[in-house]
Amino acid sequence: MSAKHHENRDFRQYLREDNDDLQRYFRKLRTCAAITADALKCNDNCVAVRRKRIHVDSNDRVDAALGKEKDTVMDCVKQMKEFTGIIEKQIEINGESKNRLIRDFTLKQEAVSLDHRAAAVAVDSKYQSRRANFDADNLELRDVGPLQRMSEYQEWVENTAVNLNASSKARTRSRKIVQRLIATMRDLAQVMRQEAINVENTLKDSIRTWNEWRDSLQGQLNAKDKDIKVADAAIEEISMSLRLKGSPLQIALARQNQRCLRPGIELCNDKAQHALQAELNNLKSSMLSLELSLDKAKESRRKLDGDRYKLQRKLEICQQNVAVDYELLRQIRATYPQEIQLSGFLVGELPKAIVK
Structure with missing residues (x-):
């Protein structure tokens, strides 16, 4: 071979x-x-x-x-x-x-x-x-x-x-x-x-x-909650002041009405009348000032509610996005x-x- x-x-x-x-x-x-x-x-x-x-x-x-x-x-x-x-x-x-x-x-x-x-x-x-068996003349071996x-x-x-x-x-x-x-x-x-x-x-x-x-939003949300508590306390205080001013005003009005029943009231323009009128004007002015303050406090309270809602919404969005990224990192990316x-x-x- x-x-x-x-x-x-x-x-x-x-x-x-x-x-x-x-x-x-x-x-x-x-x-x-x-x-x-x-x-x-x-x-x-x-x-x-x-x-x-x-x-x-x-x-x-x-x-x-x-x-x-x-x-x-x-x-x-x-x-x-x-x-x-x-x-x-x-x-x-x-x-x-x-x-x-x-x-x-x-x-x-x-x-x-x-x-x-x-x-x-x-x-x-x-x-x-x-x-x-072969012919030797015709066969060559x-x-x-x-x-x-x-x-x-x-x-x-x-x-x-x-x-x-x-x-x-x-x-x-x-x-x-x-x-x-x-x-x-x-x-x-x-x-x-x-x-x-x-x-x-x-x-x-x-x-x-x-x-x-998220931590920043949570801090802002906590601060808003404190501001809301302060605003609620201010509204309650103003409301209490209005209630306290109501009785003196009613008394002053009653006194003035009683003096108006005197005969010859048109000639009754003494110091007592002036004092009653001044007291009544002072009480009305105080009541008006308190009502304006109450309106401003309520408006501020509504604004705080709106700001808090926006912060709460942002916080929810932030938490949702953090949860999504955590899911990616800890579960999906692990595969x-x-x-x-x-x-x-x-x-x-x-x-x-x-x-x-």
Whole structure:
């Protein structure tokens, strides 16, 4: 058996090993693609949950970070699809190279077998008895093998060399693809994880900002509650003063009415009358002043109620937005794959259902 024949067998073994490695890393790539799809789903869920926020700018830093993260993940998915196409094409090339080597190996075995049988015709004892049955004048038998073995035809040798060369190129390309795949997927995993860290840091900053605003609003709300209590106390005090002023006013009016019943009242313009009139005017002026103060106090109270309602509404919005960002950070973002998973090369094989 020729050296090319042995080399063919070795190359088939090497090609099988390289192709098995390529298949294994292809499964890893599909694992990575599935995990990256989970990362994209996590991003979409974050965007959907953030729509629950109230009265906020739709283009804040968190939304911008989520948008950038989605663009990065989509770019990674695109590169994975490109690698998938390259690997599928290379697997097909490896299969063709393997089939050519197997066909070449099979034909060489047949040729070697025919060479052995041809050489045995002249020397094997079982063929000696058949010579007597042939016409010696018309039959020429050789006591040696054929002038050229079928397995050593020049075109067969050249074809074997071409197949071995193609197999060597396929092996080299397979190894290069695997090396590029490993390096690229690890780089992509680092990029995606870095974007995820940026999103989480932005979320933490957003939560801290919302918490500070919530605490500020809570402080303002407490101050408004104190002002409302002061206003209520002032209204109660003014109302009490009005009630206290009511009795003296009634007495002054009663006195004046009684004096008006005297005969010749038109001539009654003494000091007592002047004192009663002055007292009545003073009481009316005090009552009017108290009523104006009460109106102002009630108006101030209504304004405080309006301000408190606005603060309460802002506080509810702030609490809602803090709850949304907390939900993103503690629940949804917790499902984002880690870098070791995104790389796909330190994770177990995919389940058979996914591989199929």
